[in-house]
Amino acid sequence: MFEHNGILLDTVSVMNLYASDYIEEIVRAIPCEIAVSLDVKDEADYIFVGPAQNVTSRKKAVDLDPLHQSNVLTLIDYYTEEEATNIVNLAFEGMDNGEAVTCALALSRDWSIATDDRAAIRALTRLALPIKVVSTFDLIDWWVQFNYPDRNLVIEVLRNIWIRRRHKPESSHPLFPIYSQVLSINKTSDKK
Numbered sequence: 001m002f003e004h005n006g007i008l009l010d011t012v013s014v015m016n017l018y019a020s021d022y023i024e025e026i027v028r029a030i031p032c033e034i035a036v037s038l039d040v041k042d043e044a045d046y047i048f049v050g051p052a053q054n055v056t057s058r059k060k061a062v063d064l065d066p067l068h069q070s071n072v073l074t075l076i077d078y079y080t081e082e083e084a085t086n087i088v089n090l091a092f093e094g095m096d097n098g099e100a101v102t103c104a105l106a107l108s109r110d111w112s113i114a115t116d117d118r119a120a121i122r123a124l125t126r127l128a129l130p131i132k133v134v135s136t137f138d139l140i141d142w143w144v145q146f147n148y149p150d151r152n153l154v155i156e157v158l159r160n161i162w163i164r165r166r167h168k169p170e171s172s173h174p175l176f177p178i179y180s181q182v183l184s185i186n187k188t189s190d191k192k
Contacts, residue, residue, distance in 0.1 A: 003132070004032045004111070004112045004132065004134075005032060005033075005109070005110055005111050005112075006032050006033040006034070006035060006109065006111040006112070007030065007032060007033075007034050007035070007111060007112045007113065007114050007134065007139075008035050008036070008037070008076075008102045008105055008106050008111050008112070008113050008114070009034065009035070009036050009040065009102070009113075009114045010040060010098055010099050010102040010113060010114065010115040010117060010120065011040045011043040011044050011096075011098035011099070011117075012115060012116045012117045012136075013114040013115055013116055013135075013136045013139075014036060014040060014041075014044040014062065014064070015044050015047055015062065015165060016116055016136040016161050016165050016167050017136055017139065018044065018047055018062045019047045019160055019161050019164035019165045020140070020157040020160050020161050021156075021157070021160050022143075022153075022157050023067065024066075024067055024070075024072055025143065025147070025149075026139055026140055026143040026157075027067065027072050027073060027139075028072055029142060029143040029146045029147045030139060030142055030143070030146075031142075031146070033074055034072070034073055034074065035073065035074035035075070035076050035105075035111075036064060036073060036074070036075055036076070037075075037076045037077075037098070037101045037102060037105060038075060038076065038077045039097055039098055039101040040098045040101065040102060041064050041075060043097065043098045044062045044064070044098075045061065045062060046059040046060060046061050046062055047059070047060055047062060047164050047165065048060075048164050049164060052163050055163055055164055076105060079101075079104070079105070080108060082108055083104045083105055083107075083108050084104075086100075086103075086104035086107055086108065087100050087101050087104040088100075089104075090103050090104055090123075090127075093123055093127060094119070094123060095119075095120055095123050096117075096119075096120070099115065099117055099119075099120040099123075102115070103120070103124065103129065103131060106131050107129060107130070107131055112131065112132035112133065112134055113131055113132070113133055113134070114133075114134050114135065114136060114138070114139055115133060115135070116135055116136050116137075116167060121133060136161070136167070137170075137175050140154075140157060140158075140175060141174050141175055144175070151178070154175075154178055155178060158175065158178060
C-alpha cells in the first residue's frame, strides 16, 4: 500500500531522476503529488551526459519547467512563517539549503521526502524528525511495479544513473539484482 500524502524531491533525487532520461515517466507513475521547491530547482543545475568513457565531456541543463507546465511536478515557490523558521533551524543543524527547504516543507505539510543524500538522512535520524524518507530507487521501483516497463528500459534507467551520477541502489534494495546486470554490461563494454 502506498502511504504518502505527497513527496518532495531534494536536489540529489532530482538530479538522479533527471539523469535517468525518464524522469517524467517515473514521476507520473507515483500515485501522489510530487513537488520540488524553487530552491531545489535552482540548485539542480546540470547533469553530465557525455559518452560512458568520458561522461563529464558534456553537460545538460536540468529543466523542470516542462514537467511543471504539464502538471507532472508541482513547484513550491512560497513558505509559511513556520516553514521559513524550520528552514533556518535545519540549516543551522548542518543541512544544505535544498535539503533544509525540502525537509521543512515536508515537516509542515506531512509529506515524505525523496533523498539519496546520506548526510541529510543522518541529520533526519539524529534530529528524530517525523518525516518519511524514500530514495530515488524507491521511486523507480514504484514505477516498475505500477507501469511494468520493459526490463531493458529499467536497465537503461539504472545504467544512466550509474554512468551520469555514480549512484546505485543499496544491495538490499529490490532493484539491486537488475543493477547487477548493469554492472556486468558495463564491464563487458569496457573490455571492448
